[in-house]
Amino acid sequence: MARAIARGLSALAVAAAFAFAAVPAVALKTVTVAVGIDPTSIDPHKISGGGDYQFFNHVFEGLYGHDNEGRLVPELAESHEVSADGRVHTFKLRPGVKFHNGEAFTAEDVRFSWQRSNDPETRNPRAAIVTRNIEEVEVVDPLTVRLKLKAPDASLLENLGEFFYIVNKRTLESMGNDAFGRQPIGTGPYRFVSRSIKENIVLAAFPEHWGKVPKIGRLVMRVVADPQTRIAMIRAGEVDAIVAVPPQVGKQLEGDRNLNVVVSPSFQNIFILLNTRAAHGQFADPRVRRALNHAIDKNTLIRRVMFGYATISAAPCHIDITGCDIGRDPYPYDPKKARALLEEANFDFSRTYSFWGQTPGRAAQSKEVAEAVAFYLNQVGVKTSMEFLEYGAWLARVTAREYDKYDIHWQNWTDYNNDPMGRLPRAMRTGGSLSWHSDPVLDGMIDKANGIVDPDERLAHLRNTFTHIYENPPYIFLWTTREIYATRKNIRWTPRANVSWPVFWEIEKD
Structure with missing residues (x-):
């Protein structure tokens, strides 16, 4: 037991050190966003509510996901084939993908993520949507995985992005569930740095992302429940953007020469x-x-x-x-x-x-x-x-x-x-x-x-x-x-279509 605890603490220390590592000079700017709620969990297999996605869509990815226009696109997979009866789905995985701690992404991580999602001890509230209908995940080779379903699932690809996030087998087994839940490691365009519950979450750009390297160095999401306080903060320049602008002040903010109002x-x-x-x-x-x-x-x-x-x-x-x-x-x-x-x-x-x-x-x-x-x-x-x-x-x-x-x-x-x-x-x-x-x-x-x-x-x-x-x-x-957002004039950002949470990997700051 002592050895397991020591191993977990050691892995957590390494992860924390990596999270605070420097990012390239081209991406040193910080964007601070005032959000209305704090995630209920930062473990991708313990999502309770839609508000949690303001964190997960930045740090984790699935085999397929959605682009900024809301269209279905490959993420950790490059391509997909399905059998005639709809029960066997074969995915060719994207080569060269890395987790935030440098571990390589492989088919073993897909299989492990499926097992963890369905493990009763994980208590995944959303396992029934995708992973419980998967009877087996077969590792064909390091970059090929085959999902065998209990029954055909016509919505499988659409739901992989939000309901089957991939975690790293080796890292999680080393850290343990509790440590991973405090210091999560994914493959997304941002990596986790720190969290103060009901205060803020700090993320850093992941320069080795396979295709979505942010143009800023750090993203800070400050939890500010009161909408009037969020409005005062952006008017004062204390934050760069705010979410959930009250409808009654949306038109008022459009007249502020220091702000942009974005309706999505x-x-x-x-x-x-x-x-x-x-x-x-x-x-x-x-x-x-x-x-x-x-x-x-x-x-x-x-x-x-x-x-x-x-x-x-x-x-x-x-x-x-x-x-x-x-x-x-x-x-x-x-x-x-x-x-x-x-x-x-x-x-x-x-x-x-x-x-x-x-x-x-x-x-x-x-x-x-x-x-x-x-x-x-x-x-x-x-x-x-x-x-x-x-x-x-x-x-x-x-x-x-x-x-x-x-x-x-x-x-x-x-x-x-x-x-x-x-x-x-x-x-x-x-x-x-x-x-x-x-x-x-x-x-x-x-x-x-x-x-x-x-x-x-x-x-x-x-x-x-x-x-x-x-x-x-x-x-x-x-x-x-x-959805109504407001940003300072020096911010360039288009919200992702058809979601009720903000996605900031394309945000820029002059």
């Missing part, structure tokens, strides 16, 4: 979740859930609370998501119809329903929107008691799924790419890690989706799935947001 399309979806599994059964009736969709004046909220930085949703996804184009109009605001449907369903108006939301930091106007929704619910006779939690506490309660303790809650989640199967099984399937819903018909539709390999047939199936969700809504559908 997002896959960030905003809903109000209705707990259909509560013992009292009040939200189990689809008529009740349809009624509450009619109860909210979403267009007015987009104008007055989101200041136009959102697009109303008919289904729980961005319109560009495969299958989301169901040809249905969003539920119109109709409080009389809402009240009539509630009465028809014998809704219990005497109860007060718990409603918990999220404090600012992760999503724009989270507190204001939740309060406005509570107001509209009250107008049709649905009484609520409000509570707000910071992001980490909110996420812990969502994933605890204590169905008989809570009734309604704010929910924001991201479609990580154009394929919906990174989200649907976890968010809406019975027993999913984020699901407070149970619908056997929907379960069957979700289970079938990834086994359909014909693109046209799969598109039709996903449209039917989202139509079923529209007609039997587990949520009050609100909108998809547009």
